[in-house]
Amino acid sequence: MTVSLALRGHPGIPAQTQNRIKRIADAMGYVPDPMMSALSSYRKMQRPQAFQANIAWINNFKAPGDLYRYDFNEYYEGARQRSRELGYQLEEYRVAEAGEDWRRLKRVLVNRGVQGVLLAPSENPNAKFDLDLATFSAVRLGYSYSHPVLHTVANMQFTTAYSAVENLARLGYRRVGFVLGEDVQVRTGQRFVGGFKAAQSLLAKKDCIPMLSLKENGDIPKQVAAWNRKHRPDSIVSLHGMWRYGQLLEAGLEIPDHIGYADMSVPANESFLSGVCQNSREVGVRAVDLLVGMIHRQEKGIPEHCAHLLIDGYWIEGKTARQVSFC
Numbered sequence: 001m002t003v004s005l006a007l008r009g010h011p012g013i014p015a016q017t018q019n020r021i022k023r024i025a026d027a028m029g030y031v032p033d034p035m036m037s038a039l040s041s042y043r044k045m046q047r048p049q050a051f052q053a054n055i056a057w058i059n060n061f062k063a064p065g066d067l068y069r070y071d072f073n074e075y076y077e078g079a080r081q082r083s084r085e086l087g088y089q090l091e092e093y094r095v096a097e098a099g100e101d102w103r104r105l106k107r108v109l110v111n112r113g114v115q116g117v118l119l120a121p122s123e124n125p126n127a128k129f130d131l132d133l134a135t136f137s138a139v140r141l142g143y144s145y146s147h148p149v150l151h152t153v154a155n156m157q158f159t160t161a162y163s164a165v166e167n168l169a170r171l172g173y174r175r176v177g178f179v180l181g182e183d184v185q186v187r188t189g190q191r192f193v194g195g196f197k198a199a200q201s202l203l204a205k206k207d208c209i210p211m212l213s214l215k216e217n218g219d220i221p222k223q224v225a226a227w228n229r230k231h232r233p234d235s236i237v238s239l240h241g242m243w244r245y246g247q248l249l250e251a252g253l254e255i256p257d258h259i260g261y262a263d264m265s266v267p268a269n270e271s272f273l274s275g276v277c278q279n280s281r282e283v284g285v286r287a288v289d290l291l292v293g294m295i296h297r298q299e300k301g302i303p304e305h306c307a308h309l310l311i312d313g314y315w316i317e318g319k320t321a322r323q324v325s326f327c
Contacts, residue, residue, distance in 0.1 A: 053115045055083050055291065056136075057092045061123040064094045070240060071155075071265050071280035072121055075141050078284025079118060086292050088116075096123075102131045109136070116291045119145055125187035134301045137294035139287050144187040148302045151294070153287040155278040156310040157188050157264075161195030164237040164262040164276050167315050169202050172324040173260050176203060177233030178211035179224060184239060185213065192264065196237065209233055221250035228253065235260035235321060241273060245320065260321035264313075274318030283311050 057079065061067045068076060076090075083090040091112065095105060109117070116137045119129055122144035129145055140150045165176050178196040185193055193211065200208045209231040214220055228251065236253070238244045241263055248255060255261045256274075263275035270277070286309055294300075 053088055053295070054113050055079075055088045055090050055116045055118060055288070056109055056112075056114045057090050058095060058117060058119050058129065059092055060095045060100075060120075060127060060129075062096045064092075064097065066123070067120060071278055074268070074280035075120065075284040075287070078281035079141075079288050080284075081281075082285040082288040086288065088288075088292065090118075090288075100130070106132055115295050118287055118291060119150065122187070125183050137291055137298075137300055138302075139291045139294070141283060141287050142187070143189050143191075149306050151290060151303060151307045151309075153283055153290060153309045153311070155280065155283060156312055157191035158195040158198070160264050160276045160278060160313045161192040161237065162199040163195075163313065163315060164264055165196060165199035166202060167274075168235045168237070168260060168262055168321060169199075171260065171321055173235035173321070174203060174207045175209055175232065175234045176200075176207075177209055177227075177231060177236045179214060179227075179236055179238040179244075180211065181214040181216045181239075183216055192239070220247045221252075224248060224251035224253070228259075233259065234324070235262065237262045237264065237275075239264045241265050241267065241270075245273065256320050256322050260324070262321050266316045266318065270316055270318065272319050273316070274321035275316060276313045277316055278313045279311050286311060 057076065059067050067073075080090045091114070093105065093108070098105065114136065117131070117133065117139075119138065119140035121142045125144055126146040127144055128147040130147075133148065138148075138150050140152050142154045143152065161178075165178075168176050176199075178193075180192060196211060212223065212227040214223055224247065236248065236259065238248075238261070244263065245255070245261060248261060253259050253261075261274065263273050264278070265280075266273045266275040266277045268277050268279075268281065290309060
């Protein structure tokens, strides 16, 4: 039993013992039997999973509840559900409230039996997470953490923006505008912007208008109104659901009577907003699948080469964009 646990990297076996057994196994030419590994995985999936360990959900928002606005709550719900199905407990750790005391956080995680860490999106773009990850498997959700660069699960943001423009064009809109906050552009590595610019190839050159980069700490309706008067889009693509929709109405836009609107973060159960659902719950599910696989393989620390798992969204018709024809 000790040999089997050591070869699987079980945390209950001392590292020195694990290394010695693995060296002996390598010298003997041992390799796992893939068919037996598949059978073992199948058997595990056919029975309820007993508790195995804790997974840390890292929340760095100064007001922790703010993390759960928009799509990030769906990340959490998907991750929590999948963790439970696989026998893990997802626990939230609020690092901003704790003053980002990384040594203390590591002690807490070790004492709580945490083997894996999920970095939820950061409040600020280009955030840094300075915890020593040498003894943990870790995955980030989205791109807002610039350090460390970890295996990442996210929506396919380039395709999300492209799809929003493509569907508006399908409905007959010609002058599709793009409105996005400057901080969102940074935290997503310009992926939404790239998708929009690529999708402008679907439009006539004379109908391509400059995007509006919002200053989020400014008067957003005022910025939108000035841009709208200058460029006269017949439809707009943006982000942040009903909150952004309300700001567009404040700017004087008559949606959908005189201008169409497609949001890039439509909730899965939405029937009013037109736009793209990012499939955010699936992002959380797949992040846990990736993390648990890393735990089983004892892949810890910062990876030398990072993998990115991108989840497709899908178009929701809604009521804020409709079939149009222009003379």
